[in-house]
Amino acid sequence: MLKNRLSTQELKDGVLASDKAVLGRAITLVESQSVKDRPNALSLVNEILPYSGNSFRMGITGAPGVGKSTFIDGFGDFLLSQGKKVAILAIDPSSKVSGGSILGDKTRMEKLVGKKDVFIRPSPAGFELGGVAQSTLESILLCEAAGYDFIIVETVGVGQSETAVKEMTDMLMFLTIAGAGDYLQGIKRGIMEMIDLVVINKSDQIDSQVLSKLIGNFNHALHLFPAREFRPTVEILNCSALNSVGFDQIWDFVIKYETHVKENGSFAENRNLQNLNWMSRSLLNMIQNHLQKNELLKSNIEKFESLVTSKSLSPLDAAKQIFDLLNLG
Amino acid sequence: MLKNRLSTQELKDGVLASDKAVLGRAITLVESQSVKDRPNALSLVNEILPYSGNSFRMGITGAPGVGKSTFIDGFGDFLLSQGKKVAILAIDPSSKVSGGSILGDKTRMEKLVGKKDVFIRPSPAGFELGGVAQSTLESILLCEAAGYDFIIVETVGVGQSETAVKEMTDMLMFLTIAGAGDYLQGIKRGIMEMIDLVVINKSDQIDSQVLSKLIGNFNHALHLFPAREFRPTVEILNCSALNSVGFDQIWDFVIKYETHVKENGSFAENRNLQNLNWMSRSLLNMIQNHLQKNELLKSNIEKFESLVTSKSLSPLDAAKQIFDLLNLG
Numbered sequence: 001m002l003k004n005r006l007s008t009q010e011l012k013d014g015v016l017a018s019d020k021a022v023l024g025r026a027i028t029l030v031e032s033q034s035v036k037d038r039p040n041a042l043s044l045v046n047e048i049l050p051y052s053g054n055s056f057r058m059g060i061t062g063a064p065g066v067g068k069s070t071f072i073d074g075f076g077d078f079l080l081s082q083g084k085k086v087a088i089l090a091i092d093p094s095s096k097v098s099g100g101s102i103l104g105d106k107t108r109m110e111k112l113v114g115k116k117d118v119f120i121r122p123s124p125a126g127f128e129l130g131g132v133a134q135s136t137l138e139s140i141l142l143c144e145a146a147g148y149d150f151i152i153v154e155t156v157g158v159g160q161s162e163t164a165v166k167e168m169t170d171m172l173m174f175l176t177i178a179g180a181g182d183y184l185q186g187i188k189r190g191i192m193e194m195i196d197l198v199v200i201n202k203s204d205q206i207d208s209q210v211l212s213k214l215i216g217n218f219n220h221a222l223h224l225f226p227a228r229e230f231r232p233t234v235e236i237l238n239c240s241a242l243n244s245v246g247f248d249q250i251w252d253f254v255i256k257y258e259t260h261v262k263e264n265g266s267f268a269e270n271r272n273l274q275n276l277n278w279m280s281r282s283l284l285n286m287i288q289n290h291l292q293k294n295e296l297l298k299s300n301i302e303k304f305e306s307l308v309t310s311k312s313l314s315p316l317d318a319a320k321q322i323f324d325l326l327n328l329g
Numbered sequence: 330m331l332k333n334r335l336s337t338q339e340l341k342d343g344v345l346a347s348d349k350a351v352l353g354r355a356i357t358l359v360e361s362q363s364v365k366d367r368p369n370a371l372s373l374v375n376e377i378l379p380y381s382g383n384s385f386r387m388g389i390t391g392a393p394g395v396g397k398s399t400f401i402d403g404f405g406d407f408l409l410s411q412g413k414k415v416a417i418l419a420i421d422p423s424s425k426v427s428g429g430s431i432l433g434d435k436t437r438m439e440k441l442v443g444k445k446d447v448f449i450r451p452s453p454a455g456f457e458l459g460g461v462a463q464s465t466l467e468s469i470l471l472c473e474a475a476g477y478d479f480i481i482v483e484t485v486g487v488g489q490s491e492t493a494v495k496e497m498t499d500m501l502m503f504l505t506i507a508g509a510g511d512y513l514q515g516i517k518r519g520i521m522e523m524i525d526l527v528v529i530n531k532s533d534q535i536d537s538q539v540l541s542k543l544i545g546n547f548n549h550a551l552h553l554f555p556a557r558e559f560r561p562t563v564e565i566l567n568c569s570a571l572n573s574v575g576f577d578q579i580w581d582f583v584i585k586y587e588t589h590v591k592e593n594g595s596f597a598e599n600r601n602l603q604n605l606n607w608m609s610r611s612l613l614n615m616i617q618n619h620l621q622k623n624e625l626l627k628s629n630i631e632k633f634e635s636l637v638t639s640k641s642l643s644p645l646d647a648a649k650q651i652f653d654l655l656n657l658g
Contacts, residue, residue, distance in 0.1 A: 042645055042649070046643055046645050046646060049643050049645070272637075272638050275637050275638075276634055276637060276644070278645075279633070279634070279637055279644035279645075279647050279648050279651075280648075282644060282645055282648035282649075283620075283652055284613065284616075285648075286648060286649065286652045287613075287616055287652065287655070288613065290652075290657050291612075305605055305608070308601075308604050308605060309601050309604075309605070314378050315604045315605070315607045315608035315611060316371055316374060316378070316608075316611055318608050319608050319611035319612040319614075319615060320371070320611075322608075322612050323612055323616065327657075328619050328623070328655055
């Protein structure tokens with residue numbers, strides 16, 4: 001039975017000892033939207049940072065209904081058989097009002113639930129996308145510090161959440177099925193250029209001609225983009241996640257990809273760019289927290305809000321006047 | 330032939346005179362991501378603000394393939410026949426790498442293109458969603474100042490871009506077709522609670538039993554949410570946008586909706602909340618611009634970036650040290 005509140009040191013020790021309950025608590029802390037939790041979260045993440053980074057991070061995206069949960073359940077199990085310790089996180093900015101959650105129904109991952117070397121965490125609810133991105137990256141670092149060396153980040157959405165996932169992973173996989181064509185038409189331009197691997201799921205249910213045509217379409221779409229200088233050519237594989245068919249080819253691709261980007265330095269370069277983005281986001285986050293926390297500033301902002309509400313001041317003039325009050329160096 | 334560069338005064342005069350070429354230029358200015366354009370953009374928006382606000386703003390969302398362009402073309406034409414001056418804007422955060430654009434292919438709006446009282450503007454490319462939201466709201470204000478009294482903001486996506494559109498419009502419509510079921514399953518929780526009207530397009534191609542079942546499904550989904558206190562009950566209408574069938578019922582709903590929210594004050598309340606959000610976003614925007622523009626700060630940030638890159642400093646510590654340098658009031 002865990003205490004109600006753990007200190008940063010206790011959280012750090014538990015995470016490094018790969019204690020799942022403590023890891024869960026640590027993630028809850030970095031997900032907290034309470035301004036007073038933020039300094040503790042930052043100090044925890046900073047403490048575990050030297051122990052993080054040692055994983056391969058794979059993003060998975062695809063429309064609802066293509067079988068992402070089933071895929072992750074089966075492929076995760078395959079990864080365990082390869083000796084990996086697997087953490088599964090999710091980004092889902094789709095529900096703002098009531099808060100949404102993917103991986104919420106963990107019972108759908110029958111093969112993985114309860115296994116020792118697996119950690120599953122549903123997506124945080126009720127966040128702005130920026131907040132989700134920030135806390136998910138920090139959750140990845142915590143999982144790495146806890147010894148998870150294969151991190152899967154699941155997302156659903158068109159464009160924006162893929163961008164967030166792309167910015168915190170090493171490789172982005174797009175899962176699809178036959179018949180998702182109309183949907184694909186709309187999104188391919190935006191995400192095609194971000195993805196590293198296409199996997200057609202439920203391929204055992206598709207006529208081979210249809211499958212060939214689908215692969216042809218993807219190849220066509222992919223060739224509209226310039227050749228990738230530092231990453232391997234995108235491949236189009238297929239699988240039946242439900243029947244655990246095709247995972248070995250996907251695994252081969254992952255190995256090939258990882259070797260390629262590590263050898264040419266783009267793995268490290270990519271992680272460095274991600275770190276710089278993280279730095280910028282953290283800075284903005286600190287500034288936002290400061291605006292909410294500082295009492296004098298807060299009462300000033302409330303004063304300006306009243307002026308905007310009574311239409312005595314335009315929102316832009318109010319923003320400008322608050323900005324001037326900040327007296328930035 | 331317009332000059333290469335117009336002054337803020339010239340832009341303002343042109344916008345107020347409803348000169349479409351100048352309006353286009355003004356929107357280009359507010360969409361500019363160049364730090365040096367921002368002060369001019371802010372001053373222009375502030376200048377036209379007193380002339381803005383006098384419109385009904387309708388957001389339209391729906392998956393790719395449901396016929397949004399055809400709908401907007403037909404319904405826009407219907408609005409013209411009701412004496413409206415119609416502006417059509419788009420938000421599409423789906424492509425970050427190469428920049429995406431919906432409404433990009435204006436030739437798809439055959440009924441509207443070239444008409445006097447219509448202004449069509451494709452979505453800005455290559456933005457973060459926050460930037461899109463900021464510039465699209467400012468574009469709405471410019472269109473209003475130019476006399477457009479019915480603004481349509483189109484978006485595509487799951488969740489996050491709808492949230493952005495919701496935060497700048499008075500009413501959100503969801504366009505769908507039969508057969509988009511799987512897709513709907515995944516998104517309905519997130520956006521169902523935001524939408525005010527569901528329209529089933531291509532209803533003349535659907536068997537009446539299928540249509541009834543679809544309407545039933547929507548009704549079921551909608552009833553999972555608490556009754557709306559200040560907005561009319563969500564309705565589920567159908568149309569054939571291609572054949573201009575069903576627009577009158579949609580129009581009736583819009584009128585009913587507008588009357589309802591104006592009478593109970595929630596229209597004004599909603600716009601006020603939107604203004605306060607806009608104020609906050611503008612403030613953050615000003616801070617971000619300051620970080621990029623201030624030479625001393627910039628060179629400091631670059632110094633910290635080098636330290637992060639060489640792994641001498643953690644991204645979080647770097648952010649903290651830059652934050653301290655800002656010496657916020």
